[in-house]
Amino acid sequence: MSLALTPKGGSERVLPRHVAIIMDGNGRWAKKRLLPRLAGHRMGVEMARKVVEHARDIGLECLTLYAFSSENWRRPADEVSDLMGLLRHFIIKDLDEMIANGIRLAVIGDWRALQGDLVAMIEDAIARSSTNTAMTLAIALNYGAQQELVGAVRALAARAQTGALDPATIDLAMIEGALFTAALPQLDLLIRTSGEQRLSNFLLWQAAYAELVFTDTLWPDFGAAELDSALAAFNARERRFGGR
Numbered sequence: 001m002s003l004a005l006t007p008k009g010g011s012e013r014v015l016p017r018h019v020a021i022i023m024d025g026n027g028r029w030a031k032k033r034l035l036p037r038l039a040g041h042r043m044g045v046e047m048a049r050k051v052v053e054h055a056r057d058i059g060l061e062c063l064t065l066y067a068f069s070s071e072n073w074r075r076p077a078d079e080v081s082d083l084m085g086l087l088r089h090f091i092i093k094d095l096d097e098m099i100a101n102g103i104r105l106a107v108i109g110d111w112r113a114l115q116g117d118l119v120a121m122i123e124d125a126i127a128r129s130s131t132n133t134a135m136t137l138a139i140a141l142n143y144g145a146q147q148e149l150v151g152a153v154r155a156l157a158a159r160a161q162t163g164a165l166d167p168a169t170i171d172l173a174m175i176e177g178a179l180f181t182a183a184l185p186q187l188d189l190l191i192r193t194s195g196e197q198r199l200s201n202f203l204l205w206q207a208a209y210a211e212l213v214f215t216d217t218l219w220p221d222f223g224a225a226e227l228d229s230a231l232a233a234f235n236a237r238e239r240r241f242g243g244r
Ligand code: FPP
Pocket: 023, 024, 025, 026, 027, 028, 029, 040, 041, 042, 044, 045, 048, 065, 066, 067, 068, 072, 083, 086, 087, 090, 139, 194
């Protein structure tokens, strides 16, 4: 398992390889303006589009966005339906442009349980963008980190049961290889907007050594400048990975 970023020296700026964002606060953004929650989510998607574009422009290798959690199904049915509608619209309208701009799509979570047309569109977008190299955009859909770990344990246990795997040989790399994020770079920076300071079942394993940045800004107000501030905060931190 590779833990090292290029070591920082003097005033050298180091770009994290992998940034993940919990895009929180769409509902409060709408409420402050006496608008329906859907208006906040719409602005949230628009902000996701802008942030992806900026992240690609500055040369980030991988950006992961938490778009829909395993727990989001508990929201009222009309809000879940609105969110799925926005996702459909995002895939049709924004994703094609991103792919044309060199972005490779990855999706983490139990996304194959979504509606059939969404699954088909996502499969197609993953295939069409698989050779793109400008940036990997990983979208977390129907994602829960605890569920991800349950899946990884089950996969390893199934191999152990057939005798293909000796449980004593299970190590960090093997567990990482069984996670949805197996093909993504190690997570360096995790950002959460809207003032909440918790991980909410997002990338729990992967956040082991990630720097955490919490901002009070609501997601629809986030913007390129806020991403740059989070990257500057990352640069100001000294990462020791448990060493001294
Ligand atoms: C949190 O706002 C946001 C979500 C539940 C996820 C929705 C995310 C987007 C609409 C962006 C979608 C991006 C893509 C790539 C399709 P909240 O409703 O929890 O806000 P609140 O805490 O203020 O109520």
